[in-house]
Amino acid sequence: MASERDEAAPGLRVHGLSVALGGRPVLRDLSFDVPKGTVTVVVAPSGSGKSTLLRCCNRLLQPDGGTVLLDGADVDGIEACALRRRVGLVGQVPVMLPGTVRDNLAYGLTERDDSGDAALARALAAAGLDASFLDRPADELSGGERARVTLARALTRGPELLLLDEPTAALDAAAAGHVGETLRRLAGDGLGVLAATHDLGFAAAVADRAITLRDGRAVTGTPEEILGGADAERGAERR
Numbered sequence: 646m647a648s649e650r651d652e653a654a655p656g657l658r659v660h661g662l663s664v665a666l667g668g669r670p671v672l673r674d675l676s677f678d679v680p681k682g683t684v685t686v687v688v689a690p691s692g693s694g695k696s697t698l699l700r701c702c703n704r705l706l707q708p709d710g711g712t713v714l715l716d717g718a719d720v721d722g723i724e725a726c727a728l729r730r731r732v733g734l735v736g737q738v739p740v741m742l743p744g745t746v747r748d749n750l751a752y753g754l755t756e757r758d759d760s761g762d763a764a765l766a767r768a769l770a771a772a773g774l775d776a777s778f779l780d781r782p783a784d785e786l787s788g789g790e791r792a793r794v795t796l797a798r799a800l801t802r803g804p805e806l807l808l809l810d811e812p813t814a815a816l817d818a819a820a821a822g823h824v825g826e827t828l829r830r831l832a833g834d835g836l837g838v839l840a841a842t843h844d845l846g847f848a849a850a851v852a853d854r855a856i857t858l859r860d861g862r863a864v865t866g867t868p869e870e871i872l873g874g875a876d877a878e879r880g881a882e883r884r
């Protein structure tokens with residue numbers, strides 16, 4: 646009974662995920678859950694497979710083994726565009742399309758979506774930018790502003806799960822704090838969040854659960870357990 650309930654648990658379930666790239670195993674038999682309404686952080690060294698893991702979660706990359714379930718359904722059975730609306734990925738490099746911020750936010754929205762300025766401004770506000778940004782040419786934005794526009798763009802699609810790759814990399818402390826508050830609020834509204842980050846302060850502020858990757862395998866724990874270990878490892882690297 647318990648396992649049947651677990652299978653249908655709302656959120657993302659990664660089970661036995663294995664990926665090799667360039668003939669080298671990157672992820673090995675990786676399993677963890679991201680329940681809706683929670684924030685999970687992945688804190689692991691550069692090159693350990695964080696982006697690879699996120700890309701498997703919305704089918705940008707096909708794993709060599711294992712499954713990813715969304716609300717109990719294998720993501721392989723969900724049409725890719727539909728899946729990527731439900732599981733939004735905010736990538737490490739903010740890619741801007743030509744045109745204004747409005748054009749960027751509205752791109753790809755369908756009749757089902759609210760593409761009016763009020764809805765776009767709400768998404769911008771959640772990402773920490775005011776409505777005046779709607780008319781700004783996207784190619785004139787700073788790196789941090791671009792990062793927040795890509796977060797807003799994912800939010801306009803009304804995702805159920807949000808995957809973020811280094812969401813604070815281009816942000817100062819105040820902007821990172823704002824994004825952290827936004828992620829906590831989104832989780833409070835029922836969204837599931839999975840964020841890969843090097844920013845231990847950010848991770849500690851937002852996480853309900855934390856994961857690190859060791860030799861391609863997941864070690865899961867409370868933020869205190871995992872982040873304490875990551876801090877100690879960094880200290881050892883510096884010595």
Ligand SMILES: Nc1ncnc2c1ncn2[C@@H]1O[C@H](COP(=O)(O)OP(=O)(O)OP(=O)(O)O)[C@@H](O)[C@H]1O
Binds near residue numbers: 697
């Ligand atoms: N297409 C590819 N072919 C071969 N190796 C790859 C490919 N893509 C990634 N890799 C390697 O796979 C490993 C994991 O990469 P990934 O980008 O997932 O790491 P990461 O933990 O996100 O790193 P970072 O924190 O630096 O962004 C790295 O060693 C990388 O060099």
